[in-house]
Amino acid sequence: MFEVTVSDHMMIAHSLRGEVFGPAQALHGATYVVEAAFSRPDLDSDGIVIDIGRAGEALGAVLADLTYRNLDEVESLSGLNTTTEVLCREIADRLAARLHDGSLGAHAGDLARIRVTLRENPNAWAAYERAP
Amino acid sequence: MFEVTVSDHMMIAHSLRGEVFGPAQALHGATYVVEAAFSRPDLDSDGIVIDIGRAGEALGAVLADLTYRNLDEVESLSGLNTTTEVLCREIADRLAARLHDGSLGAHAGDLARIRVTLRENPNAWAAYERAP
Amino acid sequence: MFEVTVSDHMMIAHSLRGEVFGPAQALHGATYVVEAAFSRPDLDSDGIVIDIGRAGEALGAVLADLTYRNLDEVESLSGLNTTTEVLCREIADRLAARLHDGSLGAHAGDLARIRVTLRENPNAWAAYERAP
Amino acid sequence: MFEVTVSDHMMIAHSLRGEVFGPAQALHGATYVVEAAFSRPDLDSDGIVIDIGRAGEALGAVLADLTYRNLDEVESLSGLNTTTEVLCREIADRLAARLHDGSLGAHAGDLARIRVTLRENPNAWAAYERAP
Amino acid sequence: MFEVTVSDHMMIAHSLRGEVFGPAQALHGATYVVEAAFSRPDLDSDGIVIDIGRAGEALGAVLADLTYRNLDEVESLSGLNTTTEVLCREIADRLAARLHDGSLGAHAGDLARIRVTLRENPNAWAAYERAP
Amino acid sequence: MFEVTVSDHMMIAHSLRGEVFGPAQALHGATYVVEAAFSRPDLDSDGIVIDIGRAGEALGAVLADLTYRNLDEVESLSGLNTTTEVLCREIADRLAARLHDGSLGAHAGDLARIRVTLRENPNAWAAYERAP
Numbered sequence: 001m002f003e004v005t006v007s008d009h010m011m012i013a014h015s016l017r018g019e020v021f022g023p024a025q026a027l028h029g030a031t032y033v034v035e036a037a038f039s040r041p042d043l044d045s046d047g048i049v050i051d052i053g054r055a056g057e058a059l060g061a062v063l064a065d066l067t068y069r070n071l072d073e074v075e076s077l078s079g080l081n082t083t084t085e086v087l088c089r090e091i092a093d094r095l096a097a098r099l100h101d102g103s104l105g106a107h108a109g110d111l112a113r114i115r116v117t118l119r120e121n122p123n124a125w126a127a128y129e130r131a132p
Numbered sequence: 133m134f135e136v137t138v139s140d141h142m143m144i145a146h147s148l149r150g151e152v153f154g155p156a157q158a159l160h161g162a163t164y165v166v167e168a169a170f171s172r173p174d175l176d177s178d179g180i181v182i183d184i185g186r187a188g189e190a191l192g193a194v195l196a197d198l199t200y201r202n203l204d205e206v207e208s209l210s211g212l213n214t215t216t217e218v219l220c221r222e223i224a225d226r227l228a229a230r231l232h233d234g235s236l237g238a239h240a241g242d243l244a245r246i247r248v249t250l251r252e253n254p255n256a257w258a259a260y261e262r263a264p
Numbered sequence: 265m266f267e268v269t270v271s272d273h274m275m276i277a278h279s280l281r282g283e284v285f286g287p288a289q290a291l292h293g294a295t296y297v298v299e300a301a302f303s304r305p306d307l308d309s310d311g312i313v314i315d316i317g318r319a320g321e322a323l324g325a326v327l328a329d330l331t332y333r334n335l336d337e338v339e340s341l342s343g344l345n346t347t348t349e350v351l352c353r354e355i356a357d358r359l360a361a362r363l364h365d366g367s368l369g370a371h372a373g374d375l376a377r378i379r380v381t382l383r384e385n386p387n388a389w390a391a392y393e394r395a396p
Numbered sequence: 397m398f399e400v401t402v403s404d405h406m407m408i409a410h411s412l413r414g415e416v417f418g419p420a421q422a423l424h425g426a427t428y429v430v431e432a433a434f435s436r437p438d439l440d441s442d443g444i445v446i447d448i449g450r451a452g453e454a455l456g457a458v459l460a461d462l463t464y465r466n467l468d469e470v471e472s473l474s475g476l477n478t479t480t481e482v483l484c485r486e487i488a489d490r491l492a493a494r495l496h497d498g499s500l501g502a503h504a505g506d507l508a509r510i511r512v513t514l515r516e517n518p519n520a521w522a523a524y525e526r527a528p
Numbered sequence: 529m530f531e532v533t534v535s536d537h538m539m540i541a542h543s544l545r546g547e548v549f550g551p552a553q554a555l556h557g558a559t560y561v562v563e564a565a566f567s568r569p570d571l572d573s574d575g576i577v578i579d580i581g582r583a584g585e586a587l588g589a590v591l592a593d594l595t596y597r598n599l600d601e602v603e604s605l606s607g608l609n610t611t612t613e614v615l616c617r618e619i620a621d622r623l624a625a626r627l628h629d630g631s632l633g634a635h636a637g638d639l640a641r642i643r644v645t646l647r648e649n650p651n652a653w654a655a656y657e658r659a660p
Numbered sequence: 661m662f663e664v665t666v667s668d669h670m671m672i673a674h675s676l677r678g679e680v681f682g683p684a685q686a687l688h689g690a691t692y693v694v695e696a697a698f699s700r701p702d703l704d705s706d707g708i709v710i711d712i713g714r715a716g717e718a719l720g721a722v723l724a725d726l727t728y729r730n731l732d733e734v735e736s737l738s739g740l741n742t743t744t745e746v747l748c749r750e751i752a753d754r755l756a757a758r759l760h761d762g763s764l765g766a767h768a769g770d771l772a773r774i775r776v777t778l779r780e781n782p783n784a785w786a787a788y789e790r791a792p
Contacts, residue, residue, distance in 0.1 A: 002481050003523045009385045013277035013293035013334070018178040020237075022185060023332035029277035029293010031385045046414040047477040052520055053418060068287035070277070081179040085134050105416075121273045121295045122782060124184055127135045141781045145673035145689035145730070150442040152501075154449060155728040161673035161689010163781045200683040202673070213443040217398050253669045253691045254650060256448055259399045266745050267787045282574040284633075286581060310678040311741040316784050317682060345575040349530050369680075386518060388580050391531045405649045409541035409557035409598070419596035425541035425557010427649045464551040466541070517537045517559045546706040548765075550713060609707040613662050652712055655663045 001112065003039040004049040006056040010034060010067035014082045027072070032087065033119040034063060036095055038132075039112045051105045058104050062094045084118050088128035092116040099132050133244065135171040136181040138188040142166060142199035146214045159204070164219065165251040166195060168227055170264075171244045186237045194226045216250050220260035224248040231264050265376065267303040268313040270320040274298060274331035278346045291336070296351065297383040298327060300359055302396075303376045315369045322368050326358045348382050352392035356380040363396050397508065399435040400445040402452040406430060406463035410478045423468070428483065429515040430459060432491055434528075435508045447501045454500050458490045480514050484524035488512040495528050529640065531567040532577040534584040538562060538595035542610045555600070560615065561647040562591060564623055566660075567640045579633045586632050590622045612646050616656035620644040627660050661772065663699040664709040666716040670694060670727035674742045687732070692747065693779040694723060696755055698792075699772045711765045718764050722754045744778050748788035752776040759792050 013029040036059045040049045066074065071082045080086055092114050098104055099111065115129035145161040168191045172181045198206065203214045212218055224246050230236055231243065247261035277293040300323045304313045330338065335346045344350055356378050362368055363375065379393035409425040432455045436445045462470065467478045476482055488510050494500055495507065511525035541557040564587045568577045594602065599610045608614055620642050626632055627639065643657035673689040696719045700709045726734065731742045740746055752774050758764055759771065775789035 001525050002484070004481065005521050005523075007519045009387075011288075011292050011294050011385060013291050020178050020180070020183050024275075026332055027277050027334045028275050028332040029295075030275050031293075031295040033386060043479075043481055046416050047479040047482045048416070049481055049522070051416050052480075056519065068290055068292040070291045083175075083179040084184075085136065085175055085181055086179045088134070121275060122297060123139045123188065123273075125137050126181070127137075129133050141783075143684075143688050143690050143781060145687050152442050152444070152447050156671075158728055159673050159730045160671050160728040161691075161730075162671050163689075163691040165782060200686055200688040202687045215439075215443040216448075217400065217439055217445055218443045220398070253671060254693060255403045255452065255669075257401050258445070259401075261397050265789050266748070268745065269785050269787075271783045284574050284576070284579050307743075307745055310680050311743040311746045312680070313745055313786070315680050316744075320783065347571075347575040348580075349532065349571055349577055350575045352530070387535045387584065389533050390577070391533075393529050403650075405651075407552075407556050407558050407649060409555050420539075422596055423541050423598045424539050424596040425559075426539050427557075427559040429650060464554055464556040466555045517539060518561060519537075548706050548708070548711050611703075611707040612712075613664065613703055613709055614707045616662070651667045651716065653665050654709070655665075657661050 001039055001041055002043060002049045003037050004052055004055065005035050005037040006052060006059050007033065007035045008056070008059050008063055010063040012066055012069055012071050014071035016083060017081050027070070030120050032084070034059065034091060035117040035119075036091070037113075037115040037117075039115075040110055041112055044110070050111070054103075054105045058095060058098045059091075062091055062098070084120050084124075084126040085128065088116045088118050088126050089130075091118075092128050092130050096130065096132050133171055133173055134175060134181045135169050136184055136187065137167050137169040138184060138191050139165065139167045140188070140191050140195055142195045144198060144201055144203050146203035148215060149213050159202075162252050164216070166191065166223060167249040167251075168223070169245075169247040169249075171247075172242055173244055176242070182243070183237045186235075190227060190230045190236050191223075194223055194230070216252050216256075216258040217260065220248045220250050220258050221262075223250075224260050224262055228262065228264050265303055265305055266307060266313045267301050268316055268319065269299050269301040270316060270323050271297065271299045272320070272323050272327055274327040276330055276333055276335050278335035280347060281345050291334075294384045296348070298323065298355060299381040299383075300355070301377075301379040301381070303379075304374055305376055308374070314375070318367075318369045322359060322362045326355055326362070348384050348388070348390040349392065352380045352382050352390050353394075355382075356392050356394055360394065360396050397435055397437055398439060398445045399433050400448055400451065401431050401433040402448060402455050403429065403431045404452070404455050404459055406459040408462060408465055408467050410467035412479060413477050423466075426516050428480070430455065430487060431513040431515075432487070433509075433511040433513075435511075436506055437508055440506070446507070450499075450501045454491060454494045458487055458494070480516050480520075480522040481524065484512045484514050484522050485526075487514075488524050488526055492526065492528050529567055529569055530571060530577045531565050532580055532583065533563050533565040534580060534587050535561065535563045536584070536587050536591055538591040540594060540597055540599050542599035544611060545609050555598075558648045560612070562587065562619060563645040563647075564619070565641075565643040565645075567643075568638055569640055572638070578639070582631075582633045586623060586626045587619075590619055590626070612648050612652075612654040613656065616644045616646050616654050617658075619646075620656050620658055624658065624660050661699055661701055662703060662709045663697050664712055664715065665695050665697040666712060666719050667693065667695045668716070668719050668723055670723040672726060672729055672731050674731035676743060677741050687730075690780050692744070694719065694751060695777040695779075696751070697773075697775040697777075699775075700770055701772055704770070710771070714763075714765045718755060718758045719751075722751055722758070744780050744784075744786040745788065748776045748778050748786050749790075751778075752788050752790050756790065756792050
């Protein structure tokens with residue numbers, strides 16, 4: 001199995017709903033370092049999993065919709081409790097949509113898995129993986 | 133699948149038994165950067181895998197029993213050859229016990245896997261994973 | 265010259281005032297990894313620059329007043345444009361005050377310099393240094 | 397499952413064949429930080445997955461054949477498009493050969509998996525895993 | 529004193545002239561992680577050392593002239609032995625030129641120092657600092 | 661001013677004397693990531709500060725006398741309280757001696773400064789600088 005990962009970041013404000021979050025129920029923020037990994041059982045005829053340039057651009061485009069914003073007011077996230085885990089899933093789903101519309105230049109059917117990791121501080125991070 | 137990881141560290145002395153360890157048979161030491169990952173197929177009603185605050189406290193409590201000590205003299209490790217691999221398993225087992233006694237605030241049955249990674253220097257690390 | 269550095273982090277929301285900040289004029293957030301360095305020409309009788317445990321606690325206490333908050337609404341910062349540079353200075357000033365009130369267990373007069381670095385994302389950071 | 401990872405690096409020049417590579421079709425170079433991970437369901441009688449010293453030496457020996465070279469002119473790579481993914485596979489295959497000839501001091505049959513990761517810059521890396 | 533740093537990278541091939549370089553006399557390559565730091569005694573009226581966005585763009589523009597190339601054939605470097613130290617100076621000089629032509633949006637006269645660091649592998653890096 | 665830095669690590673046991681050290685008065689250990697920086701106002705005729713290969717070997721040789729040992733029993737350190745700061749100075753002094761005996765292949769008189777940094781865990785490090 002082969003895997004290619006690209007990394008970028010976003011800087012957002014948000015608040016979390018639920019007593020379990022303690023002080024993070026207040027409006028605060030985070031720099032999320034975001035890693036998107038694409039895996040595939042065999043390489044294509046160019047010897048790659050996916051065009052790493054286009055993968056980076058796709059990740060950048062997904063993050064551009066979220067960065068420098070207060071996620072509590074982002075319409076496409078309304079109704080979501082934007083925990084690190086939920087944001088991992090959201091970003092993975094948006095990348096999967098780009099795979100399916102062809103903008104990553106690879107056939108979604110060739111890939112085995114997408115995994116998105118968000119690092120919120122040096123001591124905590126989360127990940128989500130799904131089929132493409 | 134979702135995964136949440138928390139990180140902490142411990143600073144210990146120890147020696148290893150066996151010719152394979154060469155100079156590490158002598159008493160020496162290590163800063164172990166310790167990562168504990170918890171995975172789960174679905175999020176709970178708060179949108180999380182596990183309370184990241186309690187996960188960090190549980191890891192801190194497990195490490196507090198070991199840090200600033202000579203592991204050769206820690207009674208609960210007696211009989212163990214405290215290689216990085218063995219310490220990974222020991223810490224994972226202690227975290228699993230805390231899951232089972234309810235102190236992590238999650239039902240052990242909801243989790244799919246615990247994985248513990250110990251980084252001993254910039255060029256070497258080990259990991260162990262088990263069912264919770 | 266000797267220098268000791270301790271590191272911690274805070275997660276905040278804020279907005280910046282001024283056209284130069286472009287999209288960062290909107291409410292957004294950051295995880296700031298914060299490093300506080302203390303330097304001294306000679307070591308004390310224990311062979312240290314400063315008690316690293318107390319230095320870490322002092323940094324933690326300073327950050328506890330800021331983390332998990334919207335800095336736009338923190339009274340002690342009112343009137344400040346909370347750029348990374350300004351936050352470096354603010355944290356350095358608060359650490360210097362703790363030096364002067366004796367809570368770091370060192371005489372301010374023994375130290376030559378305090379330097380505070382805030383890392384806002386993998387590609388950008390700022391620092392400020394001052395006499396204690 | 398247990399896993400041990402060792403890390404090293406190599407500094408090479410190469411060019412890539414295929415329009416998908418854009419400017420990387422020209423002769424350029426990379427520092428590859430290389431991680432080799434070995435996994436095993438149970439520990440051996442010394443409490444380890446593999447002798448970490450010999451694993452590091454084996455990785456170093458494999459990289460010594462490639463570092464400080466122009467990969468376009470390395471005979472043993474002729475015919476390969478030396479993408480990061482292809483280099484991951486090549487290095488994993490060479491490590492597997494060393495496992496089989498006994499130079500890692502472990503029986504290949506005891507290991508479950510070899511995974512090789514190459515980090516080419518802070519924002520991109522690839523991995524390949526195979527049975528030993 | 530305040531300092532702001534931005535970071536980026538370039539991937540190049542080159543060879544070095546001189547017996548002291550041993551195997552690095554052959555054509556090989558490197559990923560250089562490049563950090564450019566700008567320092568200033570006081571903040572401007574926006575509370576910053578320099579517009580961090582424009583600083584990052586300036587660094588990106590300087591590196592765009594070098595990345596994905598064989599430095600042995602870059603005309604503007606002809607006659608230079610492109611050691612890590614020499615490349616630090618070259619990049620610092622090019623950033624200083626951009627300061628002087630106003631494209632960084634700051635008056636060169638306000639800055640106290642430019643420092644450029646190039647990290648060539650996890651175990652080696654170089655830096656150069658100059659007046660702007 | 662130019663600066664070149666090489667990095668390596670050592671893994672040691674030790675105990676510290678003095679109430680200020682709290683639990684670190686007991687025998688424990690550390691992985692110290694060690695950085696040695698050499699600075700020089702001008703480059704030599706090869707375009708370098710110092711032969712980075714020989715600098716790395718010199719640092720490795722200095723650390724080989726300390727790693728995998730209990731520093732409380734290392735004769736050449738007897739009488740020293742081996743705090744991180746004291747170890748920085750000790751390693752800097754040993755590197756300076758190697759400069760003076762010619763084994764770094766540079767004239768000590770050409771260098772302006774040696775700085776040694778020891779990172780003891782992700783949240784704490786110390787440094788010492790001296791004239792060569």
